[in-house]
Amino acid sequence: MRTKTLLIAVAGLALGVATSMAQTYSQNVVGYVNVVYPAGQMIMSCNPLTTGNDVITNVIVGAPGASYMYYWTGSSWASYQYSGAQHKWKNGAVDVSSSPLAPGTAYFINAASAFTNTYVGTCVANAGGGTCTNYLSAGVAPVGSLLPYSDVVTNTGTFDLLVPGATTMQIWDPVAQAFQPAYQYFAASHNWKQGSTVTNPIIQVGQGFFISPPSAVNWVQTLQ
Numbered sequence: 001m002r003t004k005t006l007l008i009a010v011a012g013l014a015l016g017v018a019t020s021m022a023q024t025y026s027q028n029v030v031g032y033v034n035v036v037y038p039a040g041q042m043i044m045s046c047n048p049l050t051t052g053n054d055v056i057t058n059v060i061v062g063a064p065g066a067s068y069m070y071y072w073t074g075s076s077w078a079s080y081q082y083s084g085a086q087h088k089w090k091n092g093a094v095d096v097s098s099s100p101l102a103p104g105t106a107y108f109i110n111a112a113s114a115f116t117n118t119y120v121g122t123c124v125a126n127a128g129g130g131t132c133t134n135y136l137s138a139g140v141a142p143v144g145s146l147l148p149y150s151d152v153v154t155n156t157g158t159f160d161l162l163v164p165g166a167t168t169m170q171i172w173d174p175v176a177q178a179f180q181p182a183y184q185y186f187a188a189s190h191n192w193k194q195g196s197t198v199t200n201p202i203i204q205v206g207q208g209f210f211i212s213p214p215s216a217v218n219w220v221q222t223l224q
Contacts, residue, residue: 029123029223033148035206037063037111042070044172046106046144046208049121056080056089057097064115070108071099072142104134106142106208108172119206123147125223134219136163136211144208147221152200154190157224159203163213170210171201179210 033048051058060069065084070077080089080096089097101107103124109117124146125132132146151158153169165187170179183192183201191198203209 029127030121031123031148032121033119033206034116035119036116037067037109037114038174039111039114041110041174042172042177043109043111043174044106044142044208045109045206047101047103047119048145048148048206049119050103050124051121054100054102055098056101057087059101059119060089060109060117062115062117063109064112066112067115068108068110068112070110071101072107104144104146106144106210123223125221127223130223131220132223134221135216136213136219137216138213140210140212142208143211143219144206145203145221146219147223148205149221150203150205152202153192154200157222160221161211161219163211163217163219164215167211167213169201169212171203172209 031049035043035045037043047054047059056069060082063082065082067082069080069082069089071080072078078091078096080091080099082089088095089099123130134143134146136143145159147158149158153159153161163185165185167185169183169185169192171183172178173180181194183194183199185192189198192200201209
């Protein structure tokens with residue numbers, strides 16, 4: 001019941017979202033990212049690397065049977081359950097294992113038992129100054145970094161999240177199982193605030209969040 005309530009709240013928040021990606025995949029930087037999923041907790045994540053074939057079954061590997069993924073389809077939240085016996089993600093009776101899960105896409109995972117997902121692949125951008133772009137349309141979107149960075153969102157050379165003034169951000173708190181108070185971006189001072197307090201958010205590798213710019217913007221990141 002708690003999960004259902006949380007998803008109803010999230011669905012209301014993300015109504016009208018439309019986001020797309022424009023990027024060049026690179027074979028130059030290979031690596032992996034470990035993300036821990038505790039049992040019975042909603043965790044908001046994003047795919048930090050490209051496998052070359054970014055579908056759910058290639059990105060989320062080793063999930064326990066009866067685990068859930070909640071995925072934004074562009075018009076509603078879809079609930080996918082993992083069948084351990086069949087090694088498939090399913091939406092009811094439909095096999096959705098081959099559904100896209102591109103880098104920079106955010107989603108929720110609720111694991112039936114604790115597990116660590118190892119995201120294996122290559123960086124979306126070339127090393128030494130290669131760039132990648134996540135197009136953010138006006139309105140609320142569940143997104144994440146296209147590159148495997150953990151940093152303050154305003155820092156250039158890593159997140160470099162340059163968005164219009166009055167953009168809002170909401171970050172999921174996995175401990176409280178609720179959203180943190182909303183952040184708002186002030187372009188003139190190049191910082192984020194929670195209420196009147198300057199608080200520049202820090203995002204971890206593989207962490208998703210909600211962003212709501214008042215107008216469309218290209219989020220460009222550079223791999224150093």
